[in-house]
Amino acid sequence: MGEDQSSTLIYALIALATVIYFARLLKPGQSSLRGIPAIGPTAPILSYYGAIQYLSRGREMVQEGYDKYKGGAFKVPELFRWHVVVTGHKLIEDLRKASPDELSFNEASAEFLAVDFTLGPAIHQNTYHVPIVKNQLTRNISTLLPEVKDELQVAFNDLIPPTDEWIKVPAxxxxxxxxxxxxxxxxxxxxxxxxxxxxxxxIEFTVGVMKGAFVINMFPKLLRPLAARLLTNVPTNISRGVKHLEPIIRERFRLMEEYGTDYDGKPNDMLSWFMDEAKGEERSVRALVLRILTLNFASIHTTSMSFTHALYHLAANPEYLAPLREDVTRAIKQEGWTRDALQKMLKVDSFLRESHRHHGIGSLTMTRKALKDFTFSDGTFIPKGAFVSAAEAPTHFDEANYENSEVFDPWRFVSNDGNNIEGVKNQMVSTSTDYVTFGHGRFACPGRFFAANELKAMMAHLVLTYDIKMENEGVIPEPVWYSIKVQPNPTAEVMFRRRQS
Incomplete structure (x- = not known):
């Protein structure tokens, strides 16, 4: 299909979606959230205008709600529903404690990522990969660290060759x-x-899932299957993944059949863990490939955003390099290149946590879908089918939670003597009602322990190997906001050279 035809189709589908939306708004029974104050107009036609505004001004609208109703709840207009936002320690704690059969993280994620269409129904209905990430991957961090270190060294050398002259790199x-x-x-x-x-x-799959989910969710549920078939390339990407991984998977199955599940030389990696745990149809090549692609989506998107935000802060403030190098050198001298050393890199940890606090994933986090009616401790009523989230960015910039919250303070979470303030509470992976980038509670990001060690290893290698700066010295590239989501500037460049001192 040509570009003009695709554009025409999109406009036609959006027009149909608009008609369906207005028809739904004019039906009775749409007032179950009436007791929750709204940001934007609430009249049926005007609320649609508010939803359009939310696409471009979501960040500002969530902040407005937080400023007006801090400690309580408010609602913001999305295209096909109102979305409830809770604020303050008490209500965020209520959200954390809610059982998954009341407020479901999985069902909310499935809808916001249009998982049935972008990743497939099996990923939605069978999440056997989650405990593998949470348990096997976390337990094997120490064992896998030498491979992580080796690969990041080779990757950095290939993509950012250390030279004595400054080179510009698309970050x-x-x-x-x-x-x-x-x-x-x-x-x-x-x-x-x-x-x-x-x-x-x-990388294409990762970007495609995000774009695909955004486009698909522009349409009402009735039209989403059609929009997905016409506007996404998921089946093509899966087929491409099969070409890459099928020989590896079939050879591993052959070795398991011939020599047993724990054959000599069996790779200790995610694919092997998936193959060990998969049942029935999930043991097919295509299903295993889809799990790996899904894991890449989760890993590449969030970790890349996190590290790039931190990289921009460091390049704009190269005076941070010396304290980070001292921190890394001391830890490696004591423990070698081990997980214990990474845990002792307290300034690196503080730097990354502060970068997370400043940027995170956007304005909202801990999104849940109500599978039954639910009432918060302050009486806020959430009807079955409604969506509710916690405010992220406003919480992280609340002066009651963080002194001088607008200031990027890289050592905010370490004391003057270099120790963590309040121990593990302020480590990068620790969650709380005032630090919610990873979520909070039982459904906090299951891969955050591996991701944090990966980020710290990358930062350690970077500061030991390179000098870095921005061409426009001292200027942090402006992040880009899409409604309530934030990403680091996608076009900015950072300057690198071989470390000189």
Whole structure:
């Protein structure tokens, strides 16, 4: 289908979606959230205008709600529903404690990522990969760290060759390439993690899922299957993934059949863990490939955003390099290149946590879908089918939670003597009602322990190997906001050279 035809189709579908939306608004029974104050107009026709505004001004509208109703709840207009936002320690704690059969993280994620269409119904209905990430991956961090270190060194050298002259590097794209390589060293191993087309596939798949979910969710549920078939390339990407991984998967199955499940030389990676745990249809090549692609989506997107935000802060403030180098050198001297050393890199940890606090994933987090009626401790009523989230960015910039909250303070979470303030409470992976980038509670990001160690290892290698700066010295590239989501500037460049001192 040509570009003009695609554009015409999109406009036609949006027009139909608008008609359906207005028809739904004019039906009775749409007032179950009436007791919750709204940001934007609430009249049926005008609320649609508010939803259009939310697409471009979501960040400001959530902040407005937080400023007006802090400690309580408010609602913001999305295209096909109102979305409830809770604020303050008490209500965020209520959200954390709610059982998954009341307020469901999985069902909310499935809808916001249009999982049935972007990743497939099996990923939605069978989440066996989640405990593998939470348990096997976390338990194997120490064992896998030498491979992570080796891959990040090779990847940095390939993509940012250390030279004595300053070179400019496109930051976000380069970081995505490095993280894709390092992550896939753990997911599928050598040599596939270094395959150019395989890496390109995973990055394209990651971007495609995000774009696909955004487009699909522009339409009412009735039209989403049609929009997905016409406007996404998920089946093509899965087929491409099969070409890459089918020989590896079939050879591993052959070895398992011939020599047993724990055959000599069996790779200790995510693909092997999936193959060990998969049942029935999930043992097919296509299903296993989809799990790996899904894991890449989760890993590449969030980790790349996090590291690039931190990289911009460091490049704009190269005076931070010396304290970070001292921190890294001391830890490695004491523990070698081990997980224990990464845990002792307290300034690195503080720097990354502060970068997370400043940017995170956007304005909202901990999104849940109500599977039954639910009432918060302050009496806020959430009807079955409604969506509710916690305010993220406003919480992180609340002066009651963080003194001088607008200031980026890289050592905010370490004391003057270099120790963590309040111990593990302020480590990067620790969640709380005032630090919610990873979520909070039982459904906090299950891969955050691996991601944090990966980020810290990357930062340690970077500061030991390079000098960095922005060409426009001292200027942090402006992040880009899409409604309530934020990403680091996608076109900005960072300057690198071989470390001179």
């Amino acid at each position: 976000l794209n380069t970081v995505m390439q490095i993280i894709c390589r390092v992550s896939n060293r753990v997911f599928v191993g050598l040599p596939k993690c270094r395959d150019l087309d395989y890496r390109a596939l995973n």
